[in-house]
Amino acid sequence: MWHVLIVEDDPETVDFFALSVGKSSQLALAGCANNVAQAKAFLSDPSNRVDVLLTDLGLPDGSGLDVIRFARQQHPECEALVISMFGDDDNVLASIEAGALGYIHKDATPDDIAHTITEMKLGASPISPMIARKVLRRYLHAVQPPVAEATRKCTPDAQKPADDNTPSLSPREQGVLDLVARGFSYAEIARLQGVSVHTVQTHIKNLYAKLSVHSKNEAVFEAGRLGLLNSAER
Template sequence: MPVWRVLIVEDDSQMREFFAASVARCERLALAASVGSVAEARAWLDDPANAVDVLLTDLGLPDGSGLDVIRHARRLHPECEPLVISMFGDEDNVLASIEAGALGYIHKDSTPDDIAHTILEMKDGASPISPMIARRVLSKYLSLQSNQALAQEQRAQEAIEKVANEAQAAANSGLLSRREQAVLELIARGFSYLEIARLQSVSVHTVQTHIKNLYSKLAVHSKSEAVFEATKLGLLRAHG
């Protein structure tokens, strides 16, 4: 049966001694080293004479983050399995630890009496995690899933509305004759009946007839209403 070599990285001397004693009592574990800072951990890991199977690390270290130690260990010792024991129980630190390569996360408030047992569980294929932290991560995941579902529903609704608007615009495109559309554009730009008649080379009476037809088709009674309704129906671009 293999004996797993454990590197402990913990700045609290009492906790470090507690973990070291637990490892020392277990026949299947061997204490490779016990250090209290990122710098010490990196120096130990950099030494080619050293080998490690399990990294037991805190996150809040005096000269940096245990995340750096995890990444460094995984890069130099790919077979090493990191286990975090930290006071940080928020989702961001948990997820960051997992992304860095941690296979387990134990909150210090729920540290087991025998950390060696937790280490052996991890080496046997488990991913130990404190119930409190597991609940928080699950809540975060469910919240993200809910937000994603709402976003997808909103995008679907927007797509449906876009298709409906395009279909309505297509249907409205044949509502006015070409001459009526031209008169409508000129009305929207503020031209008078006389100016429209000159631009279209028709009589003022003809312009009035086109406008009367416009009002009837758009169900309005004034120029401003005609411009507003036509813009709403997609027959006319908004004029600033």
């Protein structure tokens, strides 16, 4: 059973999250905090077990980013899921850099938060499609060459990766990579590909090895840099 700390200042949202967590046999409500100070106090208490941090970013006395960083210091195994109204690129990327494994915009909050949390604990990185698109666009913008350079390199071989060491992906691995880049969870990818979640995890593991990365975000970044993402994902 995983213990969940909810950090949110809106009472109705807290009740909604707590009710969802309470309905799952795999989750237990560790506690609730409505600001940064309360959250840090709870996380500092060695008697409190926290496996999952469910937090908003806009809190009355600061940012949920501080809570994420503090949680990782106090509870290294704790995984953070952000659910926030802030959907701009800076906040999204700052949350991921702080250690969040998932980011869901409040306008797209899933009905079953407990299911989203358990998927994350089983290896998924839940991200709203809108948020995934922002992350991908930001990463691709960072690695794509200027227009002039791209035009100059527009030769018959321009569509081929310039690096001869670019890894070769199987059709199934390519399909999984494209869906990961679009923000789908492992369970969603398994359903779309008609395979088990275990099979998806195996493909992900192989992708990590081929791309020499250790996370989904790194995989998307490296795949974009190497030109391995289908044009539809750009």
